[in-house]
Amino acid sequence: MTEQISALIDDELSHEEVMRVMSNWQSSRQNVEAWGRYHLIGDAMRGSVSLSSDFKQNLMNKLELEPTVLAPSAHQEKSSKLIEFKEKMPRVWSMAASVAAIMLVGWMAMDQYVNSTDGFAVSSAMRGVVPETVVLTQPIPSEYLAAHHTLAPSASSYYVQTVSYAE
Amino acid sequence: MMLIGLSRWGGGLLCMLLMVTLSVCSVEVYATEAADAWALLQKSAVAARTLSYQGVFICQTAHQTKSVQITHHFDGQSEFSRSLVLDGAPREMLSQSGDLVIYNPKNEKIMIEKRRGQNMFPAMLPANLDVIKNSYILQTGPLERVAGRQAQVLQLNPKDGLRYRYQFWVDTESALLLKSVMLNQRDEIMEMFAFNHFSKLDVVALDWFRPSIDHSKRYEMEKSEQLVTGRGETSHWTIKELPAGYRKVDQVVRLVQGKSALVTHVIFSDGLASVSLFIETVPKGVKVQNVLNTNGSTSFYASAHQGYLVTVLGEVPEATVVQIANAIVFNK
Numbered sequence: 001m002t003e004q005i006s007a008l009i010d011d012e013l014s015h016e017e018v019m020r021v022m023s024n025w026q027s028s029r030q031n032v033e034a035w036g037r038y039h040l041i042g043d044a045m046r047g048s049v050s051l052s053s054d055f056k057q058n059l060m061n062k063l064e065l066e067p068t069v070l071a072p073s074a075h076q077e078k079s080s081k082l083i084e085f086k087e088k089m090p091r092v093w094s095m096a097a098s099v100a101a102i103m104l105v106g107w108m109a110m111d112q113y114v115n116s117t118d119g120f121a122v123s124s125a126m127r128g129v130v131p132e133t134v135v136l137t138q139p140i141p142s143e144y145l146a147a148h149h150t151l152a153p154s155a156s157s158y159y160v161q162t163v164s165y166a167e
Numbered sequence: 168m169m170l171i172g173l174s175r176w177g178g179g180l181l182c183m184l185l186m187v188t189l190s191v192c193s194v195e196v197y198a199t200e201a202a203d204a205w206a207l208l209q210k211s212a213v214a215a216r217t218l219s220y221q222g223v224f225i226c227q228t229a230h231q232t233k234s235v236q237i238t239h240h241f242d243g244q245s246e247f248s249r250s251l252v253l254d255g256a257p258r259e260m261l262s263q264s265g266d267l268v269i270y271n272p273k274n275e276k277i278m279i280e281k282r283r284g285q286n287m288f289p290a291m292l293p294a295n296l297d298v299i300k301n302s303y304i305l306q307t308g309p310l311e312r313v314a315g316r317q318a319q320v321l322q323l324n325p326k327d328g329l330r331y332r333y334q335f336w337v338d339t340e341s342a343l344l345l346k347s348v349m350l351n352q353r354d355e356i357m358e359m360f361a362f363n364h365f366s367k368l369d370v371v372a373l374d375w376f377r378p379s380i381d382h383s384k385r386y387e388m389e390k391s392e393q394l395v396t397g398r399g400e401t402s403h404w405t406i407k408e409l410p411a412g413y414r415k416v417d418q419v420v421r422l423v424q425g426k427s428a429l430v431t432h433v434i435f436s437d438g439l440a441s442v443s444l445f446i447e448t449v450p451k452g453v454k455v456q457n458v459l460n461t462n463g464s465t466s467f468y469a470s471a472h473q474g475y476l477v478t479v480l481g482e483v484p485e486a487t488v489v490q491i492a493n494a495i496v497f498n499k
Contacts, residue, residue, distance in 0.1 A: 006380075037386050041378065044268050044279045044388060045261065054390075139462040143424040144445060144478055151417065152434045152441035153282060154464070154482045155291045155347075156358050158260060158269075159226045159233045159252050 005034050009042065204305045207337055208296060208321055214342040215290035217241045222314075222365030223253070224288060228358055229463030238375055240368055247376050250287070259378055262287070270378050270386075277381065280389040286439075288360040289344035298438035302326060302412035303333075311336060313345040314362040329410045329487045330440050331357060331464070341367075349464065352484065357464035404446065404475070404497045410490040412437040435481075435491060442481030442491055449476045461485055473497045 004021050007013050013021065024031070149157040221238045234253040239246070245264045252258040259270040267284030270277050286292075293299065308320030318336035325332060332354075336346035346361040406415060417434040423445070431446040449455055455471035467480040468488040477495055479488040 034382070037380075040386055040388065041279070041380070044281065045263075139460045140465055140467040140480060143426065144443070144467070144480055145465065147421065147423045147430075147432060147445070148441075148443035148480055150280075150282065151419070151432065152436070152443055152481070153284075153286070154358070154441065155286050155288055155360065156226050156228045158250070158267075158284065158287055159235050159258065160228050160231045161256075161258075 005031060006038055009035075009038050200307055201305060204307045204321055205296060205300065207307075207319060207342065208292065208305060208323075208335065210342040211335070211337045211344050212290070212292040212294055212296060215239075215292070215344055216246055216294065218341060218343060219368040220341075220343065220365055221368045222362050224360055224362045224365075226288065226358075226360050227356070229356075234363075238368065240371075240373065240376075242371070247373060248287075249376055251379075257379075260284070260287075261376065261378060268378075272381075272384070275384065277384045277386050278389055279386060288347065289362075291344070291347060291360070293438050296438075299323075299412075302330060302437050308334070310339070313338075314364050316340070316345060316365075318345050327411060328352060328484055329412065329490070330437055330483055333439070336361075349482075351464070357482070402498070404495050406433075407494050407496045409435065409494050410487055413442065413487070413491065416441075440481060440483045440487075442479060442483055442487060444491055444495070445476075445478040446495070447476050447478075449474055459485060459489065468492050473499075 004013065004017070008018060008021055219240045221236075223234055223236050226233045226235055233255065236251045236253055237248065238250075239248040241247075246262070248260075248262045250260040250262075256272040258272065261268050261270075262284045265284055267282045267287075269280040269282060271280055272278075303323045303325055306322045306324065308322050311318055311320055313336045317339045319339055321335045321337060323333040323335065332350045332352075334348045334350070335344055337343070338345050343365070345365070347359070348356055349358040351357050409415075413435045414437075415433060416436045419432050420429050421432050423430045423432075426447070428447060433444040433446070435442045435444065449471055451474075455469065455476055457470040458468065460467045464482045465480060466483055466485045466488045467478075468485070469476065469478045470492055471477070472495070475497060477492050479492045481488060
């Protein structure tokens, strides 16, 4: 059946065969998947732009992050109260708040950096005490090598995978 | 007495004249030989793209060896090629005039990746060799036998220590590159390609130009967001003096696997070897140690400059990655 679907996409089937394939078509989930898969391969070969595979998931995640406003007017009232409160607050306090915010952002950025680097590791005992020293755990960090080979492949990198493709 | 003196003078002059003529001749012979060698290598660069052939070659690096089956067809306008890795995971590559689609098995999935395939064996040389003539000297070697065929050996030696040395075996009949070896300064093989057998492809039909589909696997496009998102901000740094022969060929801003912030990626090339340079900000409180490493043919250098991490790597000697990193000057 999958070969017939491939032939259908390539416009290689007679009218009768097309009708038969179409009538059998939705009986199996496998056929529907094959149809999608062949089109994806075709699109890739032709260079058509397609949505990324996790487009739906990304969209749903972004929707999750959006605030749910149940009572807009009440919300507005709250924020105006906050402005009033800010105005009453001594100047030094707002300075302190700013410093705290910067520190928080700094910590978050550093945490992301520490967690994100595969090839670099930071000694956690030292964190926040003295400047961190980044130590290399691999001779060449795989994330840089992979990035290098996507845009500037060496002649052997097409066939030999030096990078571990961990998920 | 006078006569003898004169004849001695004459003899000396004759000798000098002869020597000058000989040296001029040898310079000319040398120049013609070099020109012939470049002409043969140029013919080989074109042959890999304009001939139709099929065969199996091995690809060997410092760590691994793979056999690859290749089918290449040129219809007078477009190039079609299909390469299948025969050892390990059945990685498959379909290329049409440089636009490359890779079917890369990855656990239970097959990732579809798109690349520019510009230097795939045997079409690994630039189409126009003028770009490498200033950085390398080409010498003709002996005739040797490769894949059951007679081949002319050509040695491509760098003029400095900023790139590796190559040796090529060119088919005397078709000018196709039958074998290529890249060696480091200690004459260790860094990368080798060699046909086991090859034959001309006579069929015009393109029925072989399609991927073999594994129905049990899921096919997925590589995330496009990992690639180009723009040229990036360059106001805070400039590229000063690059190592001889290298020039900037591309610049993008991209995501690098495992990193949340965008990274500027600049690519340099001397026509054969490519070097990548990454610039990213170092979070406050993190101190980066300068690191210089080599693994196989790849050199790696990471250094910090005024809150930026500069990482350079490529299939070049260590001196080249260090010089490229030092060519970046940050504005105060």
